[in-house]
Amino acid sequence: MEQGIVYLKRKRLVELENQLRELKTVARRDIADKISEARSHGDLSENAEYDAAKEAQSHLEMKIGKLENLLSRVKIIEDEDIPNDTAYVLTEVKVFDLKRKEELSYHLVSPDEADFELDKISIVSPLGKALLGKKVGEVASFTAPAGTIEYKILAIKK
Numbered sequence: 001m002e003q004g005i006v007y008l009k010r011k012r013l014v015e016l017e018n019q020l021r022e023l024k025t026v027a028r029r030d031i032a033d034k035i036s037e038a039r040s041h042g043d044l045s046e047n048a049e050y051d052a053a054k055e056a057q058s059h060l061e062m063k064i065g066k067l068e069n070l071l072s073r074v075k076i077i078e079d080e081d082i083p084n085d086t087a088y089v090l091t092e093v094k095v096f097d098l099k100r101k102e103e104l105s106y107h108l109v110s111p112d113e114a115d116f117e118l119d120k121i122s123i124v125s126p127l128g129k130a131l132l133g134k135k136v137g138e139v140a141s142f143t144a145p146a147g148t149i150e151y152k153i154l155a156i157k158k
Helices: 010-039 048-072 126-131
Strands: 006-008 074-076 092-097 102-109 120-122 139-144 147-157
Touching: 006 010, 010 048, 010 074, 048 074, 102 126, 120 126, 126 139, 126 147
Parallel strands: 006 074, 102 120
Antiparallel strands: 092 102, 092 147, 139 147
């Protein structure tokens, strides 16, 4: 896996492209309208509405920039490129925590797509690195602040 590359399935790429288009058209227009409206209220030096609209514009442009940067580094991975029997980027891995005796499920994703609350784990995180390349029945172990954690691989799904 190359560093800096964002691995996505085509469906996710389309979602992100649509999000970017929405931000560049609808969201930009909405903020421009808010700035225009706030300007019409006169003195800009003490106009909280204007300041808030300009700050929202700054946040929007930052979000657009981040999304454009991410999209410029995308590499599409088709389902047929993903092995059926090996934990790989864009697979869902079902594991059994050998210490806590519980089942967990994680999606292995590029760092830019990681979201722990959605069980999307970066392939460069300690857990992601431990899972990558493992097959059903194998044990992945990694060191966390709580000590060494061992997961037995139960299933791998595209």
